[in-house]
Amino acid sequence: MEVNDRIHGFCLQHKEYIPEVDSTAYTFEHEKSGARLFFLENGDDNKVFSISFRTPPVDDTGVAHIVEHSTLCGSRKYPLKEPFVELVKGSLNTFLNAMTYPDKTMYPVASRNDKDFQNLMDVYLDAVFYPNMRENPQVLMQEGWHYEIEKPEDPLTYSGVVYNEMKGALSSPDDLLESRIMHALYPTTTYGHESGGDPEAIPDLTQEAFIAFHAKYYHPSNSYIYLYGAMDIAEKLRYLDEEYLSHFDRIPVPSKIDLQPEFSHLERETVAYPVSEEEGTAEKTFLALSWTTGQSLDHKAMMGLEILEHALLRTPAAPLRKALVDAKLGKDVDSIFETDMLQPFFSIVVNNAEPERLDTFYHLAMTKLQQLAE
Structure with missing residues (x-):
């Protein structure tokens, strides 16, 4: 493959040998959908796939984190309640996870078995582009938050996978400190918000805002696909184009990250913790x-x-x-x-x-x- 070659809807934009990792790097763009793809070709049989989206939060409801959990709760091709759990139990994967960062969400998998690797790619791609969370409101209730009560005389409480996870995370003084440092350092940008979700704010997330966040950011035009290892790249490009990317048109996605302007003087902030x-x-x-x-x-x-x-x-x-x-x-x-x-x-x-x-x-x-x- 040479620069400007067109292969299965992708245009090769850059090619370079990287001696430090004994690999050839290829940068592609899918012309119809706008998806970007980076391939690191080498002899490693431990193949890696990841699809990532820029997902800057605008509040503390943890919508980016909750969407990350929720995409893996069944999809168009895999209508199970929790296909992620089934993959953990039955796949030959060497790595399987999903991660929410302050400004992006990543879905990486790896496997040394060709058939298993292809299956993992398909489960993840179907999950991010066609998740059941869009039609099933119980997914937000399960993964985000819901009201809970054991007995009629008991007070209403909140629960939910991410709600409980972040209650635990932000009960650690060290984790809370880092979150509050970011809130103080970035008062006017996305980094001032808790991307994982603040338990105080998570119950403010509505079904409409939840679905809108996915529709806004989970599009190929806002994605970056990563492939690594020994594989037939032409076959992978064909699969990505035919099964997923060719079904989308390129759109503008307003996900640019703004920089925090410098303060004019030293700022001081005091925050309490329990x-x-x-x-x-x-x-x-x-x-x-x-x-x-x-x-x-x-x-x-x-x-x-x-x-x-x-x-x-x-x-x-x-x-x-x-x-x-x-x-x-x-x-x-x-x-x-x-x-x-x-x-x-x-x-x-x-x-x-x-x-x-x-x-x-x-x-x-x-x-x-x-x-x-x-």
Whole structure:
């Protein structure tokens, strides 16, 4: 295949050998639907397929996360209640999952068996493009939220797979801290919303908004398909075109990610989190100093920041970590460098501290960073 060749509805836009992974990379675009496809060809018999969609949330209802769960609750060709569970039990897969990120949703699978790999691809493609969730309102109730009551005299409560999952996730102070850092750093962009869903907001999700989110973002024009390994790529392109992509026309999808403008001054935010009555609040405060750090597409800067994080904070002798530990601001020092998004962020965190140590923490961290930079 050469650049500008047309194969089963796809146009080959770029071809390059990548010596670091001993693979040839091909970038395709499906001309009718607008779907993009990246193929990494090599001799690995562990074949990988993934289809991903840009899914920026506009609120905290967790609609992106709930849709990710719900697409795998039966589809046009596979009208089972939970085909995903059946695949886990019976497939020869070496990897099978789906993941919601702050701005995208991914559906990756892998298998070393050709027939099994083809079947996994078909189950996932049918799930994302033709899910039963569009006609069956009970899917949102099961995967998102519903009212629950055991006895007539009991109070109404909320339940649901994602609702309960996020109640557990955001009961962890560390996970809640990261969520609140993002809310503070990105007040005007999609990254300020909890893509997994905040239990306070999940019950606000309606069936109409749920279906509209899928219709808006789960289209080939908003997708990126990834293939890896030893396979007959022409046969895979033919299958993708005939079975799925040729049934869609290219459309504009408003899923662009906006960048958060810089603040004019240092912002401070205080957020409470629950502790049990027996624990008390002594030395239960987290102190965090956070920045947005460029764009993840700047690979050199991202690599530099990863090295800096390790050098400054990730070893017992790391100078910034040592300065903060020696100052006895808290029991431990941690860091967060989140790069799985367009506009990453970097945080320095002191655990088991007290609120009145905040100014000392800030001035010590900034002074030490300045000294190290010089």
